[in-house]
Amino acid sequence: MPVQRLMPTEESADLVELTRTLVEAELRPRVDETERTGAFPREVFRTLGRAGLLGLPYPEELGGGGQPYEVYLQVVEEIATGWASVGVGVSVHALSCFGLATAGSVEQQERWLPNMLGGDLLGAYCLSEAHAGSDPAAMRTKAVRDGDEYVINGAKAWTTHGGEADFYKVMARTSDDGGGITCFLVPADTAGLSADPPEQKMGLMGSPTATMLFDDVRVPAENRLGEEGRGLSIALAGLDAGRLGIAAVATGIAQAALDTAVAYAKEREAFGKAIIDHQGLTFLLADMAAAVGSARATYLHAARLKDAGRPYGREASIAKLVATDQAMQVATDAVQVLGGAGYTRDFPVERYMREVKVMQIFEGTNQIQRLVIGRHLAG
Numbered sequence: 001m002p003v004q005r006l007m008p009t010e011e012s013a014d015l016v017e018l019t020r021t022l023v024e025a026e027l028r029p030r031v032d033e034t035e036r037t038g039a040f041p042r043e044v045f046r047t048l049g050r051a052g053l054l055g056l057p058y059p060e061e062l063g064g065g066g067q068p069y070e071v072y073l074q075v076v077e078e079i080a081t082g083w084a085s086v087g088v089g090v091s092v093h094a095l096s097c098f099g100l101a102t103a104g105s106v107e108q109q110e111r112w113l114p115n116m117l118g119g120d121l122l123g124a125y126c127l128s129e130a131h132a133g134s135d136p137a138a139m140r141t142k143a144v145r146d147g148d149e150y151v152i153n154g155a156k157a158w159t160t161h162g163g164e165a166d167f168y169k170v171m172a173r174t175s176d177d178g179g180g181i182t183c184f185l186v187p188a189d190t191a192g193l194s195a196d197p198p199e200q201k202m203g204l205m206g207s208p209t210a211t212m213l214f215d216d217v218r219v220p221a222e223n224r225l226g227e228e229g230r231g232l233s234i235a236l237a238g239l240d241a242g243r244l245g246i247a248a249v250a251t252g253i254a255q256a257a258l259d260t261a262v263a264y265a266k267e268r269e270a271f272g273k274a275i276i277d278h279q280g281l282t283f284l285l286a287d288m289a290a291a292v293g294s295a296r297a298t299y300l301h302a303a304r305l306k307d308a309g310r311p312y313g314r315e316a317s318i319a320k321l322v323a324t325d326q327a328m329q330v331a332t333d334a335v336q337v338l339g340g341a342g343y344t345r346d347f348p349v350e351r352y353m354r355e356v357k358v359m360q361i362f363e364g365t366n367q368i369q370r371l372v373i374g375r376h377l378a379g
Contacts, residue, residue: 035206048086080253092245099183108222123169125238139173156168172214182226240316243369287333302315317376331349
């Protein structure tokens with residue numbers, strides 16, 4: 001049954017209903033085949049963009065929807081309930097637009113943001129490197145100024161939409177003094193930019209992940225976002241928002257797993273009655289529902305702090321930690337509820353279990369989230 005949501009405005013409620021309609025009409029009919037073949041659902045992102053769902057948290061004057069972050073995240077959750085790969089893609093796309101929306105010049109925003117937020121241009125985010133996943137300050141990718149251009153050399157690992165995106169938000173070192181990380185927008189057709197073959201993953205087959213290679217990639221200085229040396233602060237600020245996106249995606253997967261488990265438990269009979277009527281199983285389902293509800297409440301609390309302009313970094317890490325750990329448990333329990341059937345591909349719960357595992361890893365592992373939370377507590 002649909003999740004009951006308390007929306008700040010009637011427009012917000014309409015957006016969620018529109019999202020549910022699109023999920024049922026455009027996403028669910030395609031998810032099984034696309035996840036099986038690993039095809040990239042580019043047209044789905046165009047559909048979401050035309051519906052105004054890719055730019056919801058950005059100001060209307062920049063081409064966005066002007067919606068509170070708590071509304072945007074609930075839209076992301078609804079999308080992820082139908083298709084996790086697309087939910088992750090929406091969150092990553094919003095993250096790839098963050099630097100331009102917050103640090104870009106008016107001219108840069110007018111040039112790129114309308115097509116980015118409208119879905120004509122799909123973004124990717126290049127921060128991690130193979131040797132520096134949880135330590136972005138240790139990156140080796142360099143950008144050297146050469147007249148009116150920068151020349152970028154290096155490699156960026158674990159790039160969602162790698163090889164499929166239309167532009168890449170790239171962090172590169174512009175000095176050798178231990179700091180000096182700068183942010184750039186790099187169009188996908190720039191000479192010298194290429195993608196390794198996609199990683200062979202255990203889940204999220206519809207979301208390609210690849211290492212992006214920069215071989216004397218020349219980028220005009222006008223594609224730099226903000227001043228030299230500000231890139232890491234832009235990246236870290238964006239990650240707080242991105243962690244909430246992943247918390248919402250994980251909650252959506254958990255909701256889908258719960259819905260599947262409940263529907264199966266109502267139909268499957270054992271010892272003369274539906275298995276949902278056996279107390280032991282009912283308690284398990286109740287715990288799953290409590291986990292989903294608490295995950296949702298946690299990310300919404302952080303989003304409301306963000307919307308109010310208050311610090312929310314610690315709460316974003318808490319939301320990411322709680323939502324993804326809870327979702328992993330819920331997906332595992334859903335497989336258990338379905339028993340042997342849950343271990344087959346006849347039902348989607350095995351896919352949910354595979355998909356949600358990476359939520360505990362990317363956007364900062366849950367061990368890193370504990371470190372961030374601990375540092376906040378230490379003051």
